[in-house]
């Protein structure tokens with residue numbers, strides 16, 4: 206394991222040069238500035254509190270091609286150490302879901318991987334072509350949908366390229382629409398098209414379905430799974446929805462006390478069925494790690510693994526009540542309810 210401390214984000218799969226710029230700029234970042242509010246650690250000696258939970262095994266075998274490789278990552282905001290000696294490998298093409306209590310540092314980790322936060326110590330290596338999508342689609346209201354899709358790409362805006370990406374998400378017919386006329390599901394699909402047009406090796410998704418109604422959410426989840434199967438980028442999806450994580454991911458991580466406290470490989474065949482006994486057992490196991498309910502006997506819960514069960518979960522963990530199974534996305538059937546308020550880029 207690497208022990209040297211660097212403040213650098215290097216690229217994998219592209220030119221492996223410390224500090225190298227991605228081949229394409231990440232999307233959805235026009236209103237994001239590197240955050241310099243924190244106080245990164247400067248020595249190894251102060252990085253591990255005595256009561257730190259045992260971290261899960263999250264490193265891939267030697268030689269595995271990686272989309273993300275993180276070693277000894279630390280991020281603090283003043284005295285608040287949010288990420289504390291975190292290691293994580295995400296192999297190329299793997300779909301990873303990241304769970305954890307509100308405020309545990311999920312978005313902080315994603316922002317670091319997106320190179321939006323550089324006040325870190327440790328080693329961070331990420332694929333050079335990456336795309337980011339957040340809970341709010343963040344479309345510029347004064348640009349038509351297709352122009353939003355190719356926003357930030359080098360060269361003249363390429364409508365054909367934008368329409369091809371919109372086609373993939375079932376939205377080509379709205380290419381000339383203004384963002385304010387889109388439904389919430391359509392806007393989120395436009396955001397996915399904007400990510401896809403970058404042909405990303407790594408997609409960083411921070412609660413991208415969080416603002417959608419239940420039915421649209423299931424449809425867009427199905428769409429993301431289809432796009433992943435078609436293009437096979439690595440995906441790191443932050444979610445509070447345990448079922449969503451289990452329906453979509455190859456591997457589900459639980460973040461706690463600054464590290465990846467648990468990693469579960471999900472080998473269930475796709476499409477997955479929420480009533481499958483194995484699915485139910487995995488859900489109970491993960492809820493146990495999140496401090497909600499108890500893992501069933503025989504399940505690999507936190508105590509069995511030497512970790513600490515989570516407490517004081519102040520964010521509602523979703524997915525406990527849901528009984529619907531995955532359904533094929535129907536791009537033509539958008540909700541007609543008013544779109545949610547969206548953050549507008551300045």
Ligand SMILES: Nc1ncnc2c1ncn2[C@@H]1O[C@H](COP(=O)(O)OP(=O)(O)OP(=O)(O)O)[C@@H](O)[C@H]1O
Pocket residue numbers: 240242282285287305306307308309310311312313314520
């Ligand atoms: N710029 C900042 N300045 C100070 N503290 C910050 C900053 N950004 C994040 N934090 C703190 O870091 C911690 C982790 O925040 P983060 O947004 O990563 O949590 P999260 O796991 O994504 O939570 P949620 O599930 O609610 O989105 C929180 O305590 C938060 O207040």
Ligand SMILES: [Mg+2]
Pocket residue numbers: 311312313411
């Ligand atoms: Mg967050």
